[in-house]
Amino acid sequence: MIRFDHITKQYPGTNRPALNSVDVEILRGEFVFLVGASGSGKSSCLRLMLKEEKPTSGSIHVLGQDLRSISNRKVPYFRRNLGVVFQDFRLLPNKTVYDNVAFSLQVIGKSRGFIQEAVPDTLQMVGLSEKSRRFPHELSGGEQQRVAIARAIVNKPQILLADEPTGNLDPTTSAGIMALLASINAAGTTVVMATHEAGIVDKMKRRVIELVGGQIVRDERQGGYTTTAIQTIVAPNAAAAADAAATPSTDASAYARPVVAASATAAAAPAAPAVPAVSAAAVAPVVAAPVAAAPVAPPVAPAAPEARLETQVQIPVATQPSLVHPSAMPIIQSTPPAAPVAESAVRPAAEQIFHPAAPPVAQPITAPIAQPVAQPTIAQPTVAQPVAQSTIAQPTVAQSTVAAAPEQPRDANAAEASVSTVGDQLPADTGRIMTRPGLPVTQHEIPEQLTLAEKLGLRAPGEKPDQSGEQIVGPTR
Numbered sequence: 001m002i003r004f005d006h007i008t009k010q011y012p013g014t015n016r017p018a019l020n021s022v023d024v025e026i027l028r029g030e031f032v033f034l035v036g037a038s039g040s041g042k043s044s045c046l047r048l049m050l051k052e053e054k055p056t057s058g059s060i061h062v063l064g065q066d067l068r069s070i071s072n073r074k075v076p077y078f079r080r081n082l083g084v085v086f087q088d089f090r091l092l093p094n095k096t097v098y099d100n101v102a103f104s105l106q107v108i109g110k111s112r113g114f115i116q117e118a119v120p121d122t123l124q125m126v127g128l129s130e131k132s133r134r135f136p137h138e139l140s141g142g143e144q145q146r147v148a149i150a151r152a153i154v155n156k157p158q159i160l161l162a163d164e165p166t167g168n169l170d171p172t173t174s175a176g177i178m179a180l181l182a183s184i185n186a187a188g189t190t191v192v193m194a195t196h197e198a199g200i201v202d203k204m205k206r207r208v209i210e211l212v213g214g215q216i217v218r219d220e221r222q223g224g225y226t227t228t229a230i231q232t233i234v235a236p237n238a239a240a241a242a243d244a245a246a247t248p249s250t251d252a253s254a255y256a257r258p259v260v261a262a263s264a265t266a267a268a269a270p271a272a273p274a275v276p277a278v279s280a281a282a283v284a285p286v287v288a289a290p291v292a293a294a295p296v297a298p299p300v301a302p303a304a305p306e307a308r309l310e311t312q313v314q315i316p317v318a319t320q321p322s323l324v325h326p327s328a329m330p331i332i333q334s335t336p337p338a339a340p341v342a343e344s345a346v347r348p349a350a351e352q353i354f355h356p357a358a359p360p361v362a363q364p365i366t367a368p369i370a371q372p373v374a375q376p377t378i379a380q381p382t383v384a385q386p387v388a389q390s391t392i393a394q395p396t397v398a399q400s401t402v403a404a405a406p407e408q409p410r411d412a413n414a415a416e417a418s419v420s421t422v423g424d425q426l427p428a429d430t431g432r433i434m435t436r437p438g439l440p441v442t443q444h445e446i447p448e449q450l451t452l453a454e455k456l457g458l459r460a461p462g463e464k465p466d467q468s469g470e471q472i473v474g475p476t477r
């Protein structure tokens with residue numbers, strides 16, 4: 001779904017890169033924290049995913065598209081597949097809650113009927129139905145962030161990028177926002193969130209990617225802000241890996257199993273560094289989608305993997321997709337809350353990253369027996385009413401409407417906005433390990449400074465601004 005290959009980003013006028021040869025893949029349905037000290041490169045990662053910045057070298061694929069192939073003119077259409085939430089909310093101050101959310105649909109040409117249905121549904125999901133007529137300055141910080149989240153998800157993006165969304169909020173309000181993000185993720189949206197907040201990361205027990213000085217130093221399933229994983233040695237075993245590759249599983253329960261898998265590169269080199277093993281804490285993550293019955297099931301309905309974990313001890317590695325990039329840091333994997341989908345399984349041949357014939361090192365391991373734990377204390381979303389699943393549960397369906405008449409964007413290029421989603425609608429490939437071909441690097445010029453509307457994909461760079469203005473409003477409390 002999102003893949004960085006050897007990404008280096010050096011900003012003009014700086015003498016060291018903000019990101020230094022970063023390799024990482026984020027699968028569909030994952031909830032990923034980017035953590036690290038200030039200046040470690042978290043926001044740069046998000047800006048690159050959004051094509052707000054271009055890498056100095058390396059390639060980025062998002063939703064099956066090589067971002068280098070997306071022209072500046074088409075960037076707004078690409079961004080319609082991504083929702084974005086910022087630390088400072090960035091709401092339109094002269095518009096009501098309803099209009100802030102509706103605005104993002106109006107500017108991409110959604111029909112009045114669609115807007116009248118989608119906006120109330122989304123406001124209900126974020127618990128703001130009763131405050132739809134208020135202006136941003138009449139809301140608390142947490143409520144403003146909920147509006148920003150509603151705006152980000154109202155078009156049912158497949159990916160939600162959040163840059164320190166709780167940075168301006170108190171712990172209790174932050175917990176509510178995190179529960180909301182968890183429910184959005186549980187309904188199928190991939191969430192990537194940069195944060196400094198150790199408490200949140202520790203409670204959520206999701207995948208954690210840690211950056212230090214622009215490099216990934218840790219990539220851990222169900223991690224904490226500071227790793228507590230027990231490191232063990234896993235010896236290369238090509239035969240076991242070959243078996244693993246030959247018998248890919250489509251059993252969703254496979255995702256629930258802790259696993260260790262190394263890269264094909266490691267398999268080919270007996271002296272390769274040891275691969276870290278699973279986290280000792282295979283505990284239940286915080287997810288419970290507070291959604292009501294819906295006409296359409298979530299596209300990536302995350303089963304509750306924690307329930308199955310409790311009795312598992314011996315873990316067949318073959319059934320778990322690896323997130324390990326051949327040249328990336330070893331990953332420490334335990335249990336993802338959802339069933340991430342390897343986008344690679346549906347890419348064109350030239351982009352295929354799975355190479356079953358060259359399996360990585362993979363050894364059965366003894367997984368920790370999950371201990372019953374108290375439910376983490378992050379609260380469920382304060383949704384006043386049962387949530388209409390249609391609000392976010394059908395991202396792939398929704399995406400297709402971006403290019404469909406009468407809601408088609410206003411120029412012929414709009415159709416391309418939906419193309420990128422096609423690759424994400426096919427079944428998961430669960431049993432193979434990723435290796436990737438090197439790709440030539442071509443740079444595209446994009447504006448360094450974009451307005452909010454441009455960042456949100458609402459308006460093409462350079463297009464005439466909306467008359468209502470694009471001022472931003474930050475937290476009021």
Ligand SMILES: Nc1ncnc2c1ncn2[C@@H]1O[C@H](COP(=O)(O)OP(=O)(O)OP(=O)(O)O)[C@@H](O)[C@H]1O
Binds near residue numbers: 045
């Ligand atoms: N537009 C820019 N021009 C020059 N340098 C930049 C620019 N943006 C970021 N940097 C530098 O790149 C490095 C990474 O910055 P980035 O904002 O990605 O870090 P971060 O981890 O998100 O930090 P924070 O947690 O403080 O937001 C820093 O050294 C920063 O000074």
